[in-house]
Amino acid sequence: MSNHVGVRIDPRAVVEDDSNIGAGTSIWHFAHVREGSSIGERCIVGKGAYVDVGVVIGDGCKLQNGAMVYNGVSIGDEVFVGPHAVFTNDLRPRANIWDEERLCRTEVQDGASIGANATIRCGITVGKWSMIAAGSVVTKDVLAHALMVGVPAKQVGWVTKSGERMDLSVEEGVAGGTFKHSPTGEIVEL
Numbered sequence: 001m002s003n004h005v006g007v008r009i010d011p012r013a014v015v016e017d018d019s020n021i022g023a024g025t026s027i028w029h030f031a032h033v034r035e036g037s038s039i040g041e042r043c044i045v046g047k048g049a050y051v052d053v054g055v056v057i058g059d060g061c062k063l064q065n066g067a068m069v070y071n072g073v074s075i076g077d078e079v080f081v082g083p084h085a086v087f088t089n090d091l092r093p094r095a096n097i098w099d100e101e102r103l104c105r106t107e108v109q110d111g112a113s114i115g116a117n118a119t120i121r122c123g124i125t126v127g128k129w130s131m132i133a134a135g136s137v138v139t140k141d142v143l144a145h146a147l148m149v150g151v152p153a154k155q156v157g158w159v160t161k162s163g164e165r166m167d168l169s170v171e172e173g174v175a176g177g178t179f180k181h182s183p184t185g186e187i188v189e190l
Helices: none
Strands: 073-075 106-108 146-149 154-158 172-176 176-180 185-187
Touching: none
Parallel strands: 073 106
Antiparallel strands: 146 154, 172 176, 176 185
């Protein structure tokens, strides 16, 4: 594991040699990090978490216990993935069929939070600073700052970068800033 300098790896974790892990990252017991994956600096990969071949995870991320991140997923910086959250990577899964052509990519942008036991369908984008409630099943793209709840997940509001729910009837004073809807329906800070 000489290629993982400055990384804390519990001896009970499986971290394959051809993985790229940034300094200051901690990999906890029973986690499995596959070859060809990339994890940024200052991340935490919790107990029993799985990071598949080809996954890219940015800096400052936290994958809680049992999180499953499969091939085709790209995660930005400062993303929280709750316990036992799952990312899928095949829209038409069959036990007897798998090849790379079936791989469906998913992007999670900077600052997003994925709640415990949430399921993220492949082929979508989870926008910056959005929040997915625990147990939700996300089946379509999520706007930046959107608060998503339910099965299937529906947008029920907006959240700030600090995770506070926004009341857009009061445009000023929300988390110290001023926010408005952009032409695409996203929340932008002025």
